[in-house]
Structure formats: structure tokens, C-alpha cells
Amino acid sequence: QKDQREQEVMEYLEELAFLAETAGAVAVKKFIQKLPHPDSRTYIGKGKLEEIKKYISDRDINVLIFDDELNGSQIMNIEKEVGVKTIDRSDLILDIFARRAKTAQAKAQVELAQYQYILPRLRGMWKHLERLGGGIGTRGPGETEIETDRRIVRDKISLLRKRLAEIDKQSFTQRKDRGEFIRVSLVGYTNVGKSTIMNLLSKSEVLAENKLFATLDTTTRKMVYENTPFLLSDTVGFIRKLPHHLVESFKSTLDEVREADILLHVVDISHLNYEDQIGVVDKTLQDIGAFDKPIITVFNKMDLYIKHTFDEWLDESTKEQILKDLEARWHNHTNGNAIFISALERTNIDELRRTILEKVRELYRIRYPYKS
Template identity: 55%
Template sequence: MGRLRRIRQGGGARSLLREASDRRQVRDEEGDSASVSRDFHIPSSGAPAERAFLVGVQLPGGSRESEEENLDELALLAETAGAEVVGRAVQSRTRIDGSTFIGAGKLEAIAREARDRNVNLIVFDDDLSPAQARNIEKRLEVNVIDRTELILDIFARRARTRQARIQVEIAQLRYALPRLRRLWEHLSRQAGGIGTRGPGETQLEVDRRRVRERIAKLKKELTTIDRRVVERAKQRRTLFNAAIVGYTNAGKSTLLNRLAGSRVLQSSRLFSTLDSTTRRIENPGARPFLLTDTIGFIRKLPPHLVESFRATLRDVREADLLLHLVDISHPRHEEQAEVVGRVLEEVLGEEAAERTDTILVLNKTDLLENEAARRGAAASHPGAVLVSAATGEGVPRLLELIGRFAERDTVRVVVEVDAEDGRAVAAVERSGEVRERLIEGAVMRFEIDVKRRDVAALESLGTVVVKLVDPR
């Protein structure tokens, strides 16, 4: 979060664009170097420690307990970003104050507490408008950020691959675009009178254009990367695909490691995974399948962040099966599951989300108090699978269910194709797992296991004859 402070105190949108244009050599998944800009976040050991004060609002219909729990999550986010949380406040209001969000009186009380506790960062649990953030900073005279800025800062720290870094920067620039005027306030404070406002406004428009151009350039680069990702996905689409989705810190990476015997990063911190990781799983007594660990979701996930990460979420859209992982030990697991459901509807579309096969997986059963709690969880979620990714409890049952879905999704077909039609022969070879390959005169005959949805694609090749057969 050090850069957030420097951007604001450095004064001017020029500093934002300089930061956004600052080139860093990063390495993508294939080991290639690529210049990708980083803004908002510089993990600098010389930066002063952030002493954060959290602010939430309780509106009619909400409870004090619920808002305190929201601030608990905000505290985890702040700590993940490297801040020390030294205090919090919840303001009960009938409506949000358009100028200061929480009202002038409460703002003065927070200002006094912030001075007493040597606070240098105020974090609001809700998004602030540019005007609200500007007004609050003027009165508190400390750095003020909202939940979205905090999440963006964490994402900037966590992004490892070229694709993730670009997606984070697009989200950052989209967030910054309507807030550039706030960065130009120093112009109006430096001098008054005729002539001072015009040049500032002109430069503001220049900076807005430059930000839009930067976003367009990044989108083009992201499209190029996305094509490569799609091509790699085509090469492995012959296998059944399952994707793990869930709230951040639900144990998705732990489950992937348990099933694949791999060592994907596991962490109790939020958003430890930003880049999708796929592993081939050998399922004893059943078909092998691909399993993908995806980015975690969270309450109030910024919409433009979801939009920026659509390329990463492609694995979710193209999955044959979703494993919706829920931390059953968390007191608000029902709400977390609902958050994931809403984001999935946004990513997949409501109709597709309902149509996609999903297994509800209740994780962290080892953290439940007793056997009665386990029985209660099972009774409350009929059809769910109870597991502990940490201990392996329930994992064989989960693999059995995945195997059933994979078997149902796969059919064996006989494909006859003109042996001289190289394009058709190559397409058939790529379409599934070839069990038998014979040449009979001018015809090449394949016996192949394919996904049901790919049968029509084979038939559309024109010169191909497809017959369903009994795999047994």
C-alpha cells in the first residue's frame, strides 16, 4: 500500500501515469520476459508501516454483529496487504451521507482517535465515491482507501504470471480513471485566479486519454495471451475437466494438492491464488480427469475486477464439472456460499450456472467440534460431500462422484474418415482418447472415447461417419 500513499501525496495525475508506465520485467508461465507496468503497489522495505483504522456502516435491516463480522474480514484483508490494524468503528445510520459517507460528527470522532493511535491509513468497508474520499481525506489528513483499493493492492502483490499482472493493472486503471480529478487537487491549492484552472483541466483530460489508451493496449495484449491459453486448452480438452470454485481461503489449493499429490502454494492468507493451476488426476478405477484450482471469491468483489479476470475465469466457464468448496467450519459459510453463487452467475450467466453440473463440497470437517456437528452439516446440505482436504477424510467418496460424472460425460464412438483427408484425420486424433486405429482401404477407422458434447463437432467435419458403440 506504500504506492497508494505516494500517488496521493505526490500530487497530480502525471505521477499516476508515470507509475502506471513504470516498466518491470516479469516472467510469464512459459519463462518469457515481458514488460508489464505496476501501479498502486510497491512492496518497499523502506516504506513506513501502515497503521490502519477500519470503518464500517450499519444501515437499517443490518445487524451490529453482521457488520462487526464484515470488519473482521476487512481486518484480514488489511493484514494480508501488510497493514497493522489498530482500531475500528461501526457507525449506525439510516442512510449514507453523500459528502462524508458516515457524517461530519462521526468523522471528527474518528479523526481524534486516529491521532491518538498514530493512524496513517483509514480503510472503509464500502466503496467511496471520488468526492467522498476527497472530503474525508481533507478532514482526517491521512490516507483514505476503500475496500476495492485494498483488494486491488493485494491482487497486485499476489499476481505472478504475465496474464494475472495485466488483468490486475486493467482493474487498477479502471478504478483510477474516474478518480484522476482527486489527484489534481494540488493545482487549485497552489494558486488562484485566472489561468490556473484551465491548464490543470487540460492536463486532466490528457491523462484520462492516456489511461484509456493504456487500458486498450493492455486489453490487446491480454487477448493475445488468451489465444495461447485457449489453444493449450484445446490440446487437453479430450479429458474430463473439473474446476474448484469457492470463497477465498476455503481450502481450494489444499484440495488440489491432496488429489494431485502436488505442491501448489497453500496459505491461510486471503487470495493466495490468483492464477489458475491445472493438474491431471489419476482416479483409480475410473477415468483420469483434469482439476483446476481457481481464484477465490469474496464478499463485495469489485465488478470491474471480475470483468478484468474473465480470462482467468475461462477455466470455470469451460469446466465439465464444478466443485463448489465451502469452509463448513466458518460461522458465515452459508453467506459465503451465496456470494460464490452470485459471482458464478455473473461469470457463467444465470442459465448456464444452473445448467453446469456442480458438487457441493463441505471442507474442513476436521475443524468441526464433534460428530454431531458433522451430522448436522450433512443433514443441512443433502447431496453434499463432507471432506477434510487437510487430513484426506472424505476424499475417496469425492473421487468416486467425480468418476461417475466423468463416465456419464464420455461416450465411445467409431469414426470413419477418408484416409487422405489430413485435416479431418488430425481433428479426430485431437478430439478424444483413441482406443483403436485401423486403415481399411481408403478409409481410416478410429474407435475413440470422446465427450458427448464433442460428437456433433466430429459429425460436422463432413467426411466423417460417427457411430455410437457400447464401450463395454
């Protein structure tokens, strides 16, 4: 049990390292702390802080990243102690989103999330400065300045909200213009292969990268399979502990998912924590009210799964049995709406196409009975 928990935490840190790489950094060392409660002042305990400080002191290290969310004063206290810039997972994700945002909408959404993230942290930052200055008087200069700063940030937030509402109105009209087409949306944890599948299905060139959040803006393609037209969209990848404000400010990107008729939930079955990732996606879908739609679960990267799971000495019939059991288990979990593919090696893509086509036609029949 203990080993399993530790392995899980290591996986989380692996993911954090991967996020850091996506942001252009190289992770050189991972620290784990086991404490019943976080330290209110520095989050981690004194001993661990010393250990980190010692590690950093004789190396060229510029940033310390925490997987958990820290408050403003904790960040200040840690920075003071270790002497390097300290950020948390939310900071890192916001940074990546900021780099990736291309459209006006995505840019405004990220900016909004950043300001919302800063707002509650302003007090902590000013408290820190106040303490340095000795805190003169009952209403020191800090108090008015923090109010000024807060007002500036609040004004910025309401401005961005207004701008986003306008963009929303436009995209709503655009979406309306798409008429009676059935809409299929690719959803899934980040880096599971959504863009690759989008490319494969639509033969378009959507950016596919081994990086987290390669896709920030929604891409929609009109498809026609055997005379049946439908719309296919690729959306932002979900991730565990997505900053709460980001989910909120990405509402309109998520509208694409909310307004979809069919969801293709792509899963990277080769990932150690893939069941965890399924849970994160399901939870997000529930949160945005999109969990009651028809969902086809697409288990991708079967090639990697097979490579990881099967030893050379395993005989063919055992391999077959393992695959059969796996497929049976997930067919059971998804009411028969599971499909197993490798987008990279293009295995089972025809079956994926057929499954999508069947579901699309089924919906057309329900929605426009007079036409069929």
C-alpha cells in the same frame, strides 16, 4: 434482528482486517457507523470522522480503510480531515492482487483493473486540486490536465486490452490442446481450502496459505483415477464485493471456470457467514454463465466446525443428530450433491475421490457414448 445485523457487519470488518493483513498491514481498530444515508462529502458523518481523527491523532497509524466503495472526492475530503492515507475495499483488493500476480496474464489483468478503477476517480482528484488553486478562469489549467491524464489512462487501458487479447488467444489454443479430457474446476470463496484440496487430490505442491487470494493464477493438473483421466484446476477465490472491474479483467482466469465440465464448489463450513459466502459464489457463477454445470458442493473444515459447535458436555447421540440434520439439509439443497470433509485431517477424502470419479465417468459416457 439488530444484533444479528451488527454481528454481520462485524464479520465483514473482520474479513476486511484479514484482507489488510494479507496486504501486510495490522488492523488495530474497527469503527462502525449507523446512518440512513452516506454523507456525500465524506461518506461517514461529522461525528464519526471526529472520533476517528481523535483516535488516530495520538497513535502511529498510517492508513484508514473503508469497507464500502468511496469516490475520488470523498477520499480527498476524508484524507484532508484525518490526515492519513485513506483507501477503500476495492483499493485494498487491487493491491493484494497486484502483489500476488505472477504470470504476464495476471499482471496485465490487475493493471487493467487498476487503470479502470482510477479513470472515473480522476475528475474528483483534479477538482480537489482546482479548489486549492482557486479555479482561475472558466477553463482552468485543471481542465486540460485532467483531459491529458484521462487520455493517458485510456491509452494504457486499450494497450492492456490488446495484450490480454493476445494472451487469451494463446491460452485458448492451449486449452483446446487438452483434447477430450473432462475438466473439473475448484471454485469457492477465498480461503476455504481449495489449494489444500488440490494438493490432497493431486499430491502436488500448490501454495496453501492462511491468506486471502493465495491463488491468482490457474493451476491445472492431469489426474488419473482408476484408469479414468481428467483435468483438475484450482482458480482464483471469489469474495464479496469484488471490484466490478476486477471481475471483468479476470475474465480469462474465469474462462477456466466457464469452460469446465464439473465444478467442485468448496465451502468453509466453520465460517460464521458460510451461507453468505455460498451466495456470493453462486451469484458470481451466474454472472459468468457457469451456474448450469454439474456442481458438487464440498463442505470443508468439518474439524473446525465440530470444534466450534460441539461443547464437551454434549453426548455422542446429540452430536450425531446435529451432524445428520446438517448433512440432510445440504443434501436437500444440492440435490444430493453435497459432501462433508476435512482436508486438514483427511476425513472423507476417499468419498470425495469416488464422487468426482463417478461424475467424470458419467460425463464421459454422455459425451463419448461410442467409446464405452
